[in-house]
Amino acid sequence: MNENCITYIDNRKLIHVTYMPYLSIGIYKKIKILARISEKNQYPIDFMILNLFKEKKYGNLHLKKIEFYKFIPRRIQSMFFKYKLIKKNIPWEKYKYIILRHVMYPDIDSIKMFKKYGNKIFSEHHTNEIMEIKSINKKLNLKKIIDFYLEKFLTPIKLKYSRGIIAVTKEIIDLEERKGGLKNSYLISNGCILSLNNIIKNNKFDNKILKIIFVSSVFYPWQGLDRILRSLKKYNGDLKIEFTIVGIINELELIKSINEINEKKGLIKIKWLKRLDSYDLDNEYKKNNIAVSTLALYRKNMKEACPLKSCEYIAKGIPFIYAYEDPNITDDYKYALKISNDNSLIDFKKIIEFVNEVYKEKDMYKNIYQYARKHVAYERKLEQYINLL
Numbered sequence: 001m002n003e004n005c006i007t008y009i010d011n012r013k014l015i016h017v018t019y020m021p022y023l024s025i026g027i028y029k030k031i032k033i034l035a036r037i038s039e040k041n042q043y044p045i046d047f048m049i050l051n052l053f054k055e056k057k058y059g060n061l062h063l064k065k066i067e068f069y070k071f072i073p074r075r076i077q078s079m080f081f082k083y084k085l086i087k088k089n090i091p092w093e094k095y096k097y098i099i100l101r102h103v104m105y106p107d108i109d110s111i112k113m114f115k116k117y118g119n120k121i122f123s124e125h126h127t128n129e130i131m132e133i134k135s136i137n138k139k140l141n142l143k144k145i146i147d148f149y150l151e152k153f154l155t156p157i158k159l160k161y162s163r164g165i166i167a168v169t170k171e172i173i174d175l176e177e178r179k180g181g182l183k184n185s186y187l188i189s190n191g192c193i194l195s196l197n198n199i200i201k202n203n204k205f206d207n208k209i210l211k212i213i214f215v216s217s218v219f220y221p222w223q224g225l226d227r228i229l230r231s232l233k234k235y236n237g238d239l240k241i242e243f244t245i246v247g248i249i250n251e252l253e254l255i256k257s258i259n260e261i262n263e264k265k266g267l268i269k270i271k272w273l274k275r276l277d278s279y280d281l282d283n284e285y286k287k288n289n290i291a292v293s294t295l296a297l298y299r300k301n302m303k304e305a306c307p308l309k310s311c312e313y314i315a316k317g318i319p320f321i322y323a324y325e326d327p328n329i330t331d332d333y334k335y336a337l338k339i340s341n342d343n344s345l346i347d348f349k350k351i352i353e354f355v356n357e358v359y360k361e362k363d364m365y366k367n368i369y370q371y372a373r374k375h376v377a378y379e380r381k382l383e384q385y386i387n388l389l
Contacts, residue, residue, distance in 0.1 A: 014045040014385060016099040016124075019086055021052045021066070021078045026217050026308055033193045035061035037378050043386055050089055052078060064089060083109035092117055097388060099166060104129050105147045106154040111161075118161030122186075122388060125167045125176050129155070131300040135221050156180050164388075169304035169327055186388070189306040189327040191381040192315035194372050199317040199365050200285045205355045209240045210348070213284060214292035215309055216247040219254070222302075224295025224323065229257040231346035232268050239352060244284055245272045282316075289355050291320040298341050310336075314372050317365045319358045321351060328376050334358065335368055 018031060028049065035047040039059045047061045052074070055065035066085055068074050077085060082103055090098060099122045103110075114121065129151050133144065159165070159180025166186045167173040173185045219225045225245070232243060249255055249272070258270050276284065285291070293310040297303065304325040311328065313320040314336075322329075323341045337354045339346060358364060374380075 013095050014097050014099060014388065015048055015090075015095045016045060016101070016385070017048045017050065017086070017090055018101045019050045019082060019103045021050075023049070023051055023054075024217070030190070030308060032058070032061060034378055034382060035059060037193070038382050041379065041382070043382050044389070045382065045385055046095075048090070050086065080107065081109060083107055083113050087113045087117075092120065096120070097122060097163065099124055099385065099388075101126070102129070102155075104133070105150045106158055107150065108154075110154060110158045114158040114161035118158070119163050121162050122164045122166050123159060123162045123176070125165065125172050128172065128175055128300050128302050131302065132222075135299045159183070168306040169325075171302060171304035171325075186384065187327060188381055188384045189376075190308050190311050191328075191376045191378040192308075192311040192372065194315055194369070194377050196369060198315060199369060200282060201365070202286060202289060202318060202359075205289045205359050207239070207352075207356065209242055210290075210352055210355065211242045211244070211288040212290055212292060212351075213244040213246065213288040215281065215312075218248045218250065219245075222294060222296050222299045224299075225249070225254055226251075226257070227295050227343060228292060228346055229254065229261065231348070232261055232270075233257070234345055235268060235348055237267070237348055237352075240267050240269070241348065242288075243268065243270045244288060245270065246274075246276055246281065246284060248274055285316060285318055289319075289359070290351065291318045293320050293322040293336075295321075295323045295339070295346075296341075296343070297324040298343075303341060311376050314368060314376055317368045319355065319364075321346075321354075330375070333371060334361075335364065 018027065020027060031047050031049060035058065038045050049063050050066050051063060052066060054063045056063040066078070067089055068077050068085070083106060086103065087109065098120050101124045130148070133148050133151060156179035159176060162180065162183065164184035164186065165173060165176045166188050167176060168189045170187055173187060177183060177185060214225065214228065216223055232241065235241065258272055261268050262270055273284070291313045293313065294305055294307050297305050304327070306326055306328055310320065310322060310326060314328070319335045321337045321339055323339045329336055335358055337351065361367070
């Protein structure tokens with residue numbers, strides 16, 4: 001019998017709902033894995049993703065194509081009547097509780113929905129929403145002003161009617177409680193799927209070339225790609241550095257920096273790969289000594305985070321650097337190097353010393369896997385959801 005298997009004999013049930021008109025690859029992948037594990041272990045939780053294009057059921061995961069109201073253009077509805085659509089598409093009577101991933105820029109209908117169903121809703125939060133709005137686009141425009149004030153004034157009102165708050169860090173819980181008052185609050189950090197077969201046997205460090213990889217679906221300001229590029233420009237060490245970037249970069253200044261570094265043909269070589277499937281990404285991981293997680297969380301006025309990418313690095317057995325407090329990373333975890341959460345230059349000498357140290361360990365991959373089973377396995381996170389019942 002699976003040691004994580006829990007059998008339930010009553011019909012109490014949760015549903016986790018995500019409003020995602022345009023599917024985000026990272027979030028979709030996470031929810032799909034959670035649904036598969038929960039179904040395998042007979043956990044009483046279903047998952048629903050409300051989206052614009054796809055109607056499909058995979059076991060206990062429902063990709064639900066949003067049912068729209070007539071006579072109003074769909075794009076207008078998905079932008080300005082989000083909560084009216086959410087209310088229309090959730091099967092409220094079928095479930096005891098609803099875990100609703102927070103939908104940014106709430107509207108008046110969000111207040112109506114939470115007044116009616118709030119006692120069944122746990123509002124789930126993954127970031128400091130106000131600061132994220134500010135940092136995504138620094139140019140002031142009418143839409144950004146409207147989004148900011150909708151989030152600032154309506155979210156606290158709807159939270160007052162919710163049953164409780166779920167967040168991936170204690171810092172976010174404190175933030176949401178200041179908005180909506182003290183609630184039944186639960187810290188459920190991000191996780192990952194584990195398998196010994198998924199462990200990446202990285203390149204052993206040869207002390208000649210430091211090979212670094214930074215992966216994200218899309219690079220946002222708080223991930224700090226500019227910080228590492230600026231540090232590479234200033235690098236004057238003895239070793240060569242090969243830096244692989246995987247993900248979409250929308251800022252022209254970042255692309256310009258990459259080109260400038262490569263044109264110098266010095267100690268630094270940068271390879272930029274826009275999108276990779278999981279097989280090709282694993283092959284890139286195998287070529288590198290160390291990965292990079294979030295480096296500039298201060299831009300969202302935050303100290304704590306729990307990025308999915310860090311969970312993935314742990315699950316794959318890859319040492320990495322990061323610049324924030326993470327509930328999944330304990331003080332005794334030796335395979336992640338924490339640096340300062342600010343705009344200072346990155347000290348590559350410290351990274352080289354760290355890489356040298358961790359690759360000396362004969363049991364590194366075994367130790368990382370055992371740690372991941374205890375701290376970041378999705379089974380642990382799902383059991384925390386079930387404890388809400």
